[in-house]
Amino acid sequence: MTAFNHRKYSPAPRVPAFNRQWPDRDLESAPIWVSEDLRDGNQALLEPMSVAQKKRFWKQIIRVGIKEVMVGFPSASQPDYDFVRWLIEEDQIPEDVTIAVLVQCREHLIEKTFEALVGVKRAIIHLYNSTSTTQRERVFEMDRDGITNIAVSGAQWVKKHADRYPQVNWRFQYSPESFSSTEIDFSLAICEAVMDVWQPTPDNKCILNLPNTVEVAGPHHHADQIEYFCQNISRRDSVIISVHTHNDRGGAVAAAELALLAGAERVEGTLLGNGERTGNMDIVTLAMNLYSQGIDPGLDLSRPDEIIQVVTECTGITMHPRHPWVGEMVYTAFSGSHQDAIRKSLKKQGDDEPWQVAYLPIDPRDIGRDYQAVIRVNSQSGKGGMAFLLERDYGISLPRWMMLALAPHVQKESERLSGELSSDSIRRLLFATFMREGPLSLVDYRLSRASEEGLSITLEQDGERLTLEGSGNGAMSAFMNAWQRHSGQQVGILDYSEHSLGEDSEANAIAFVQLNVDGQRVCAVAEDSDTVSASLKAVISGINLCNEASGRRDGLTALTDNATA
Ligand SMILES: CC(=O)SCCNC(=O)CCNC(=O)[C@H](O)C(C)(C)COP(=O)(O)OP(=O)(O)OC[C@H]1O[C@@H](n2cnc3c(N)ncnc32)[C@H](O)[C@@H]1OP(=O)(O)O
């Protein structure tokens, strides 16, 4: 037997068979968001935040638009206490925001908690104790009644101390900690016992928070637990059901999302998912999940880079570049077929129509990212990616046959460099491969128009000037007519494309030609201040490339796709 022994583990508790509804539901609105950054996130740090860091983080949470904020465990630590005092004494809590504080079911801690809150206008007192069999049997060494007594005593102390401050709008929250590892009948019973003390009403609801303290089962089991609880708890109209998922199996967001289908109305989590062990539920991810389904998340996530900066600086934890929705690399495609699909769909995407771009689940611009990073070229890339970069950064629109001709050169170069190619290096590669300004070069030309285009062109070849005359139905055919008569070479145009490289009249033109030279195909490019010279230079480039490949100056030999250029 190996040391890797699966028999050591058993499945987490399941709920009894019931009339499950959640798989048939769809989400239609955002939940009440609760930030746990300053408590659950903070208690998981190697070095918990200073008061100054908490203040900075708080401002970010408020900027994002979260309306219920867990601010700490003021009875447990002086910085948490001092931070709560700062919030109250410096009048830092906006009118539409409610702070929450956490406390165990121990009277001296509850008393200190209320002392920390003196002067507050409204607050949530979040009381918890653990309920799972492991906690009952191994940590607290108590039966169900003993654990229930802890919760009931805590609820009584909270009520007693709250009654001393009737001017405050108190809200009470209870968490049967380790809910997901607790038998569902006991979770229900202990919450009923707490509600018997608090006597919530529809106008004064209490919050029952059902934590996935350690994620021990799949999100579907969690959803079953939540829905079963919602269906069987009494006073449902006097209770807000809240969830608090952790990420031990990597499913915190999924568990929270399915819990919303199952009836939860409130979600606790952290910005970017810091928290105990593998973290708390990531509010940014869940909110973006909703947003991408056309649901208003009710949070301002349009500047995630600000959030990332504050979170990483305050926690000292860096973010993965492939973090869902907001990682640095998540809107970048290196692979050829993805780039091709993105380029084609972006071209067809209108401003006012529903977003439909392959491989991009949202428009990166919504969260302040531009298209710069969307397509990057390495050896996994195809013609679409390099064409996208040339078009985006230089306005160069490659005809398809030129894309096909350039792509192998780009791939070879990125393999040689074992890395990414910038748009500048792709542009340089295009001209290095498909443009030759000598030995034959254009000096000057003159066009005259009669029934046909007449061309008088001055060329330089190996330092010698020659002037040729030709005619045709355009400047290029007139040139080829002149060149053929001069050199005896058969040069025909297979394909041709030219365009301006900008909007204004000063912009250069770029021309691409695909020539048939004595039965062989060659692609060439040239750029110049006007379209006619760009086109003539492209044809001359093609002739030079053929001559270069054949090693001859007076004739042409085989050259396919400029493969040896
Ligand atoms: C899942 C969660 O995230 S829960 C929140 C956890 N967060 C924290 O604990 C951070 C802040 N906590 C602390 O700083 C400390 O635990 C304090 C100050 C609150 C208490 O410190 P201490 O009094 O030294 O107790 P300690 O930390 O050892 O806690 C264990 C004791 O609390 C009891 N206890 C633990 N949780 C609870 C609870 N929710 N209600 C009542 N008693 C509890 C335990 O039974 C144990 O009692 P014992 O000493 O009689 O055996």
Ligand SMILES: CC(C)C(=O)C(=O)O
């Ligand atoms: C205190 C509770 C809500 C908690 O953090 C957890 O159970 O994970």
Ligand SMILES: [Mg+2]
């Ligand atoms: Mg937690």
